[in-house]
Amino acid sequence: MIKKLKFLIVLFFTFLCVFSFAEQHDLKNNGESSPQKDIRTEVKDFVNHHLQDTHDFHLTKGLSFPLPVILWDNGLQIFSSSQFDHGKAVATHNGNHYKIYHGKIYKTDLGGKITYNQNKHVTNEKPLDFSITKNVSFILIVSFLMMWVFSRMAKSYRSNPIPKGFGRFLEPIVLYVRDDIAIPNIGKKYYKRYMSFLLTVFFFIWIINLFGLTPLGVNVTNNIAVTFSLAIITYLITTFTANKHYWKHIFWMPGVPVPMKLILAPIELLGTIIKPFSLMIRLYANITAGHVVLMSIIGLMFIFKNWIGSSLSFGLAFAIALLELLVAALQAYIFTMLSALYFGSAVEEHHDH
Amino acid sequence: METMDIEVAKVLFKALGAGLVVIGAGLGIGKIGGSAMEAIARQPEATGKIQTAMLIAAALIEGIGFAALFAV
Numbered sequence: 001m002i003k004k005l006k007f008l009i010v011l012f013f014t015f016l017c018v019f020s021f022a023e024q025h026d027l028k029n030n031g032e033s034s035p036q037k038d039i040r041t042e043v044k045d046f047v048n049h050h051l052q053d054t055h056d057f058h059l060t061k062g063l064s065f066p067l068p069v070i071l072w073d074n075g076l077q078i079f080s081s082s083q084f085d086h087g088k089a090v091a092t093h094n095g096n097h098y099k100i101y102h103g104k105i106y107k108t109d110l111g112g113k114i115t116y117n118q119n120k121h122v123t124n125e126k127p128l129d130f131s132i133t134k135n136v137s138f139i140l141i142v143s144f145l146m147m148w149v150f151s152r153m154a155k156s157y158r159s160n161p162i163p164k165g166f167g168r169f170l171e172p173i174v175l176y177v178r179d180d181i182a183i184p185n186i187g188k189k190y191y192k193r194y195m196s197f198l199l200t201v202f203f204f205i206w207i208i209n210l211f212g213l214t215p216l217g218v219n220v221t222n223n224i225a226v227t228f229s230l231a232i233i234t235y236l237i238t239t240f241t242a243n244k245h246y247w248k249h250i251f252w253m254p255g256v257p258v259p260m261k262l263i264l265a266p267i268e269l270l271g272t273i274i275k276p277f278s279l280m281i282r283l284y285a286n287i288t289a290g291h292v293v294l295m296s297i298i299g300l301m302f303i304f305k306n307w308i309g310s311s312l313s314f315g316l317a318f319a320i321a322l323l324e325l326l327v328a329a330l331q332a333y334i335f336t337m338l339s340a341l342y343f344g345s346a347v348e349e350h351h352d353h
Numbered sequence: 354m355e356t357m358d359i360e361v362a363k364v365l366f367k368a369l370g371a372g373l374v375v376i377g378a379g380l381g382i383g384k385i386g387g388s389a390m391e392a393i394a395r396q397p398e399a400t401g402k403i404q405t406a407m408l409i410a411a412a413l414i415e416g417i418g419f420a421a422l423f424a425v
Contacts, residue, residue: 180405278416285419334412
C-alpha cells in the first residue's frame with residue numbers, strides 16, 4: 001500500500017517537471033514579444049506553432065540546431081536552414097532567394113516579398129521541398145531506435161529462450177500482437193506474412209505518440225501526411241495480397257439478386273478506399289485534438305494570472321495528459337487491429353454463407 | 354451589415370453542426386458502454402473479450418465523429 005503510494009507520488013513528480021519545462025518555453029516566448037500583444041493571441045500562436053513542422057530543431061530559446069534544407073528547383077539545392085534564422089531572414093543559395101512563410105518555403109526576391117492573390121493565398125512559386133525537417137528527422141531517429149532495440153532482442157533469442165532486461169517488457173507485447181490481434185483476425189494459416197508490418201506499425205505509432213507528449217515539440221502523427229502514408233501502406237498490402245474471393249465479394253457479391261449486385265459494386269469499391277481513409281483520419285484527429293486541448297489548457301494557466309485559476313488549470317492539464325497517454329497506446333492498438341481486420345478479410349477462404 | 358450577418362450565421366451553424374456531431378458520438382459510445390457493462394454483469398468471465406470489442410466499436414464511432422468534426 002505504501003509502495004503503491006510512493007510510486008504514484010514519483011509518477012506525479014515526473015510529470016510535474018515535464019510541465020515546468022513547457023512553462024519555461026512559454027514564458028520566454030511571452031517575455032520576448034511586444035507588450036501590446038494580447039495574451040490570447042500569444043497562446044493561439046504558440047499552439048499553432050507547435051502543431052507545424054519546422055525546418056530546425058528548436059528545443060528552448062537558446063538551444064536549437066538547424067536541419068538541412070533540400071530543395072528541388074531546377075537542380076538540387078542543399079543548404080542549412082540556419083540561413084533562415086528562424087524564419088526571419090531570406091536565404092540565398094545559387095542566386096535563388098527563399099523565405100519561410102507559415103512553415104513553407106517560397107521562392108522570392110532579395111527583399112523577401114510575398115505576393116498574395118485575391119483570396120489571401122500566396123502566389124509565390126514553391127520549389128519541391130525534400131528537406132529533412134523536424135518530423136522527418138524524428139521518423140528516422142525512431143526507426144533506427146526500433147531497429148536497434150528489436151534486432152538486439154532477436155539476436156538474444158539465439159542463445160537464450162528467456163529474454164533479459166528490456167526484452168522482458170517487449171516480449172509479452174509482441175506475443176499479444178500475435179495472439180490477440182493477428183491470429184484471431186487473419187487466421188492461423190496466413191498470419192505470419194503480415195506480422196512484421198503489424199508489429200512495426202504498432203510500435204511505431206505508440207512510440208511516436210508517446211514522444212509527442214514530451215516537451216521536445218515533436219509531433220509526427222500530428223501531420224496528416226504521415227498518417228496518410230501509413231494508411232496507404234495498409235491499403236496497398238490489402239489490395240496486392242487479396243485473393244479471388246475478396247475481389248469477388250466486392251464486384252460480384254454472391255448470394256444477392258443481380259440488380260443488387262450492380263448497386264453494391266461501386267459502394268463496395270468506395271468502401272475499400274474509405275476504410276484506410278478512416279484509419280488515417282482517426283489517428284490524425286485523435287492525436288491532434290488531444291494536443292490542441294492540452295496546449296490550450298496549459299495556455300489557460302497564463303491567462304488566469306491568479307493562484308486558484310492557474311493551479312486548477314494545471315490539475316486539469318495533468319489529468320488530460322494522463323488521458324493522452326492512454327489515447328497514445330489505444331490509437332496504436334486500434335490502428336493495428338483494424339489493419340489486421342482488413343488483411344483478414346483479404347485472405348479469407350471461401351466458406352458457404 | 355448584410356455580409357456581417359451571413360458571417361455570424363455561418364459561424365453559428367458551424368458550431369451547431371459540431372455540437373450535433375458530438376451528441377451523436379456521445380450517444381453511440383454511451384449505448385455501447387452500457388450494453389458492455391450489462392454483458393459483463395451477466396458473465397464476468399468474458400470481461401476481456403467484451404472490453405476488447407467495446408474498445409473497437411468505440412474507436413470506430415470516434416473515428417467518424419472526428420472526421421465529421423474536422424470537416425465542420
